[in-house]
Amino acid sequence: MTTDDFEGRVAVITGAGRGLGRSYALALAARGAKVVVNDPGSSVDGGASTEDAAGSVVAEIRAAGGEAIADRASVTDPAGVQAMVDATLEAFGRVDILINNAGILRDRSFHKVDLDDVLAVLDVHLTGTLRCTHAVWPLMRDQGYGRVLFTSSQNGTYGNFGQAGYATAKAAVLGLMKVLAIEGASKGVHTNTIVPVARSRMTEGTIIGDQQDAESLPPESVTAGVLYLVGEDAPNGVILNAGGGAFSTTELPETRGVFLGRDAQPEDVRAHWDEIRAGGYVDVLENGPAQFTKFLGMARGEA
Structure with missing residues (x-):
């Protein structure tokens, strides 16, 4: 069994002041990584807080003999994100791992939600992920090594009432991951996504109901999957679901489909709808162009 040793690696983790982050x-530091603990200490909805969450985690790491520094920038602040990267380079000289974990919630049904709240959620979960990743991407490419981790949600994949902004952001990062997994592969930069199934400030009172459920899904039960996805032998471009000691991957299959001809009418689509949606045989496509290749083959009568 390979030991996942992070000695000498430098990890930046956003939203690392509590819970999952x-x-x-703590786990990366215990295995030898130097850790940048980023957390502005905000409330669940992104509001101000006086708590020094980042500083508390750094103190825990140092008390256990590890190396860490705190960063209190918001991922919504471009200058703050760049300053975080600069501080990381000054303290540790490189960035090997980026875990995009920061998040907020402002849930309300779509017909009642204020669009400013939707945009605020997107700014943290999606644009914040873009900002942080874009800031470290050139460094990882130049050094020929990097591990980037996005955080998605089952609600981004399957939907959930009242979470238009959150689900939109969590679905969008999957598309970004697929692109970066392709672009970074030749440079030794792997990008993956974790879907935590765990107790956190954002799941308490929403997905997770009673205390027994919460105790069955501690945040620590996700960590083994995260460390695998940011390790040296990490896969590339995968979606890993983790929680409570269980692990699965989410694939994006496509039904085999049916060729109706280039002059097909809406009535033809309706008449063949069950066949179009038929399960059983499905294609798991590696990238966007693969779908074009598939459909071109069907149009040519090759499949």
Whole structure:
């Protein structure tokens, strides 16, 4: 069994002051990584807080003999993100791992939600992920090594009432991951996504109901999957679901489909709808162009 040793690696983790991010930070530091604990200490909805969440986790890491620094920038602040990267380079000289974990919630049904709240959620979960990743991407490419981790959600894949902004952001990062997995592969930069199934400030009172459920899904039960996805032998471009000791991957299959001809009418689509949607045989496509290749083959009568 290969040991996942992070000695000499430098990890930046956003939203690492509590819950999942804290668990990732402590585990990476325990295995030798130098850790940048980023957290502005905000409330669940992104509001101000006086708590020094980042500083508390850094103190835990140092007390256990690890190396860490705190960063309190918001991922919504471009200058703050760049300053975080600069501080990382000044303290540790490189960036090997980026875990995009920061998040907020402002849930409300779509016909009642204020669009400013939707945009605020997108700014943290999606644009914040873009900002942080874009800031470290050239460094990872130049050094020929990098591990980037996005955080998605089952609600981004399957939907959930009242979470238009959150689900939109969590679905969008999957598309970004697929692109970066392709672009970074030749440079030794792997990009993956974790879908935590765990107790956190954002799941308490929403997905997770009673205390027994919460105790069955501690944040620490996700961490093994995260460390695998940011390790040296990590896969590339995968969606890993993790929680409570269980692990699965989410694939994006496509039905085999049916060729109706280039002059097909809406009535033809309706008449063949069950066949179009038929399960059983499905294609798992590696990238966007693969779908074009598939459809071109069908149009040519090759499949």
